[in-house]
Amino acid sequence: MAYRWDGILPSEETVEAGDIMEGIEQTEFFVNQGMGKNSFRAPDELTTSEKVGRPNHEREGFITKKHIFKPDFYASPSPRMEAVSSQVHYRTTGQSHPEGVVFTPTNAGTGTTAIPGTATRLKLRDYARVYFTASFYCFEFGGLMYPKGMAGHGGKATEKHQYYGGETCFAGGVALALHGKTDHPYEYESSTYRKIYTSTLAPFRVAIDGSSTVIAKGFCLLNMIGRHQHNIVYTTSLNPGVYDIGLVFKSGYAGWVNSPAEAFTQLDMEGGQIRRNKAVFFMARNMVADVMYTGRASAESDLAGWRTRNPDDPQAI
Amino acid sequence: MADDGFVTVSDFREGDRLSKDHLNETKDSWKSVDSEVGELNIREEGLDRRMFDTDNTWNDFFGSTSRCQQGATIDSNWMPLSDGIWEPIPFWVPSPYDTVTGGIHDHYARIQFDWNPQIHTYVIFRASFRFRWDVGLMGGSGYDPGDIDDDDNFVSNRDKVFVQFGIQVSRPGGSLSDDLHIHSFNFTNGRIFAPTQLGLSYNYSSDCTGAYSAIGHKFDRRTAMTSSITMVAAGQSWQNSDEPLTNSNHAIDFRNAGPVKAQLVWRQYGSNSDRQCTIDGSDAWGRVYPEYGNMQFFAQTFMR
Numbered sequence: 001m002a003y004r005w006d007g008i009l010p011s012e013e014t015v016e017a018g019d020i021m022e023g024i025e026q027t028e029f030f031v032n033q034g035m036g037k038n039s040f041r042a043p044d045e046l047t048t049s050e051k052v053g054r055p056n057h058e059r060e061g062f063i064t065k066k067h068i069f070k071p072d073f074y075a076s077p078s079p080r081m082e083a084v085s086s087q088v089h090y091r092t093t094g095q096s097h098p099e100g101v102v103f104t105p106t107n108a109g110t111g112t113t114a115i116p117g118t119a120t121r122l123k124l125r126d127y128a129r130v131y132f133t134a135s136f137y138c139f140e141f142g143g144l145m146y147p148k149g150m151a152g153h154g155g156k157a158t159e160k161h162q163y164y165g166g167e168t169c170f171a172g173g174v175a176l177a178l179h180g181k182t183d184h185p186y187e188y189e190s191s192t193y194r195k196i197y198t199s200t201l202a203p204f205r206v207a208i209d210g211s212s213t214v215i216a217k218g219f220c221l222l223n224m225i226g227r228h229q230h231n232i233v234y235t236t237s238l239n240p241g242v243y244d245i246g247l248v249f250k251s252g253y254a255g256w257v258n259s260p261a262e263a264f265t266q267l268d269m270e271g272g273q274i275r276r277n278k279a280v281f282f283m284a285r286n287m288v289a290d291v292m293y294t295g296r297a298s299a300e301s302d303l304a305g306w307r308t309r310n311p312d313d314p315q316a317i
Numbered sequence: 318m319a320d321d322g323f324v325t326v327s328d329f330r331e332g333d334r335l336s337k338d339h340l341n342e343t344k345d346s347w348k349s350v351d352s353e354v355g356e357l358n359i360r361e362e363g364l365d366r367r368m369f370d371t372d373n374t375w376n377d378f379f380g381s382t383s384r385c386q387q388g389a390t391i392d393s394n395w396m397p398l399s400d401g402i403w404e405p406i407p408f409w410v411p412s413p414y415d416t417v418t419g420g421i422h423d424h425y426a427r428i429q430f431d432w433n434p435q436i437h438t439y440v441i442f443r444a445s446f447r448f449r450w451d452v453g454l455m456g457g458s459g460y461d462p463g464d465i466d467d468d469d470n471f472v473s474n475r476d477k478v479f480v481q482f483g484i485q486v487s488r489p490g491g492s493l494s495d496d497l498h499i500h501s502f503n504f505t506n507g508r509i510f511a512p513t514q515l516g517l518s519y520n521y522s523s524d525c526t527g528a529y530s531a532i533g534h535k536f537d538r539r540t541a542m543t544s545s546i547t548m549v550a551a552g553q554s555w556q557n558s559d560e561p562l563t564n565s566n567h568a569i570d571f572r573n574a575g576p577v578k579a580q581l582v583w584r585q586y587g588s589n590s591d592r593q594c595t596i597d598g599s600d601a602w603g604r605v606y607p608e609y610g611n612m613q614f615f616a617q618t619f620m621r
Contacts, residue, residue: 166540190388231547
């Protein structure tokens, strides 16, 4: 790595064709493959005024943004930026109801389902570090839970129940899922798990003026305290390959509240059943997957084997 | 001769005599370029991904001590939580035994990395975990048995309860025992950043407004409280007229070099005895211990 032609020595009296060819060959070698790290000049030292506010910076690098190959931007359906040393995937979805998604045990089952607008596919040619950030507004609506305070005299709660009340009844779980072709076989990453609770409380029956009646004329109380913005952050290292990454939701089992004993609804509802957990809404969803390459992958040793690693799919990709 | 990385070839003209000096001057020009390749020699947008082929360029510099995680749920009824005193949040479970992965401590969300302003410009700390605290029955609240004929006899003895969380970040080369206070305009030496709070007002389940026997008929709104606790803090190594001022805008001042430690901390408002109380005439606990876990905490750096 360097320019290695010594030129024509003073002891030589004539210039020969071989001398010129050696010079041309060494020049060719230098231009094509001879420039190494020692070929670059040292960065300029900062002047005293330039060091103001950055006392530990000694030199200013000379490679600037204009020298780097510009990133490629891709729009829908998979908006992302792919650059020299990283790729960034991003999604944003508004908070309006038409943009929201809803899961119920009835229409989505209780299996793990991807949440639209929070997932993407990473195609990694090299080793990478992934920093994932997501936020979303989420709440349950329609299920019913007993209040913490029930029964009593004069409409006042005297029976108090620790395991009832708002933010107590489980409606479902949200987490980050990361699946490679054979890597990361987990259903989701447990360090990102979030619980969603139901938010509607049943009225309760009390004795008023000598007769049993239902508080609040039998209307349920939607206290809205169960509506939250949730956040999930995650980081991991990935080998070269293709990965699906994003948020998933898993509805809680569709339990039922039996009415008669606790008598929490209108009298003519006695004997009926009301769902304990129902529709979970996801609104205002945002996701960023920041992928920073950490090392060059070898096409043979790192990628060739991976292309046929799936025993169920022998076709190389 | 070369000048700032450019080659100057001798001017060969037809009919002129070719001498050794002509060729050696050209050689010298090439040779002088060898240590002077700079920004002018690099084509705009000429550095593509193939040029960055070493781990030194793309390195995940901070390594595994700069991040930690925990995937279990913690029922903290075995764990002390002091009143008003900041302390690290335990993220381990004794049974079944589960500890924090990564970082520098098995029990706490605590990370460390070496900071060098010559290389690093920005760092972002990100932390997120889930937290649930059932304080719905804490304190007496409901009807006044001595005044049952009064339509407006609701009494509320609920206590104000809340928990605060934060990211404590040491100075480069400093210790986590330094200045365990929230960083603020009034206390710029504080090393706790991104404070957040979760709590309930003691008036929350107080009397409702509205007509008698309508919705305002003393409905009790006792509840637990849950949240994603998410905190983000950022530091930087430089400061000039184009950058935020580290002295006044509360960006973490990382202008000096040295090992940096960070951990998640919390404190509660209320005394220890309040964490559990019995309700008259009930076998329920008034206040139960927090349930939390499923934690990610890491630092992401941006090199110069």
